[in-house]
Amino acid sequence: MDVILFGPPGAGKGTQGALLAERLNIPRISTGDILRQAVRDGTPLGQKAGAIMKAGELVPDDVILGLVRDALNADAAVGGAVFDGFPRTVEQARALDDILSESARPLSAVLVLDVDDETLVKRLAGRRQCPNCGAVHNRYFSPPQTEGRCDRCGAPLTQRADDQEDTVRRRLEVYGSQTAPLLRYYEDSATPVHRVDGTGTVDEVQERLRQVLDS
Numbered sequence: 033m034d035v036i037l038f039g040p041p042g043a044g045k046g047t048q049g050a051l052l053a054e055r056l057n058i059p060r061i062s063t064g065d066i067l068r069q070a071v072r073d074g075t076p077l078g079q080k081a082g083a084i085m086k087a088g089e090l091v092p093d094d095v096i097l098g099l100v101r102d103a104l105n106a107d108a109a110v111g112g113a114v115f116d117g118f119p120r121t122v123e124q125a126r127a128l129d130d131i132l133s134e135s136a137r138p139l140s141a142v143l144v145l146d147v148d149d150e151t152l153v154k155r156l157a158g159r160r161q162c163p164n165c166g167a168v169h170n171r172y173f174s175p176p177q178t179e180g181r182c183d184r185c186g187a188p189l190t191q192r193a194d195d196q197e198d199t200v201r202r203r204l205e206v207y208g209s210q211t212a213p214l215l216r217y218y219e220d221s222a223t224p225v226h227r228v229d230g231t232g233t234v235d236e237v238q239e240r241l242r243q244v245l246d247s
C-alpha cells in the first residue's frame with residue numbers, strides 16, 4: 033500500500049505518518065527528515081538544502097526525486113510506503129506516478145489533513161525539541177516545567193531552523209501557492225482523495241485516518 037499524507041506545514045504529517053507506518057508495517061518516507069539529516073551530516077546536499085529550508089522555500093525537484101528514488105529502492109519499501117511531505121509539486125507527483133507504475137504499484141490514497149492557519153502557526157512557532165532525548169514540547173500547548181529545559185532529561189531545548197514565526201508564515205505561503213494546487217491533480221486522477229480533520233488529539237486524528245483507510 034502506498035499512501036500520501038498531504039497537508040500544510042504543521043498539519044501533523046510526521047506525527048500521523050509515523051503511527052500509520054507502524055500500523056501498516058511499511059516505512060515512512062519523509063523528504064524533510066532526509067534533508068535535515070543531510071544538513072546535520074554536512075553533506076554537499078545538506079549544505080545546498082539547508083539555506084533553502086531555512087528560508088522556507090522548496091528544494092529543487094530533481095534533488096528531491098533523487099532522494100525518493102533511493103528511499104524506494106530500499107528493501108523495506110518494496111511493499112509500499114507512507115509519503116510525508118512528498119510530493120509537493122505537480123512535477124514531483126508525476127514522477128512518483130511514473131516510479132510506482134514501473135513496479136505496478138497504484139497509489140492507494142491521498143489523505144489530506146485539514147488544520148486552520150492559526151493552529152498551524154502555534155504548533156510550529158511554539159515547537160521546541162530536545163536534541164538529547166527527542167522529546168517535543170510546545171510553548172503554547174505543552175510548555176516545559178522549566179523554561180527552555182526538557183521535562184524528560186533536562187537538556188536545553190532547541191528550535192527547528194525553519195520554525196521562526198516569519199519562516200513559518202513563508203512556509204504556509206509556499207504551501208498555498210506551490211503545493212495546495214497539487215490537490216487538483218489528485219482529484220482529477222483515479223486515486224481516492226480523503227479530507228480528514230487534523231485537529232484534536234493525536235489519537236483522535238489517527239483514529240479518523242484509520243477509519244478512512246479501513247473503509
Ligand code: AP5
Pocket residue numbers: 039040041042043044045046047048063064065067084085086088089090091092096116117118119120124155156159168169170173194203230231232233234237
Ligand atoms: P518538512 O519536514 O516536510 O516540513 P513541513 O511539512 O513544512 O512541516 P512539519 O514537518 O513541521 O509539519 P508536519 O505536517 O509533519 O507536522 P508534525 O507532525 O511535525 O519540510 C521541511 C522543509 O524541507 C520544506 O520547507 C522544504 O524546504 C524542504 N522539503 C521537504 N520536502 C520537500 C519536497 N518534497 N520538495 C521540496 N522541498 C521539500 O507536527 C508539527 C507540530 O505539531 C509538532 O510539534 C507536533 O508535536 C504537533 N502536533 C502534531 N499533531 C498534533 C495534534 N493533533 N495536536 C497538537 N499538536 C500536534
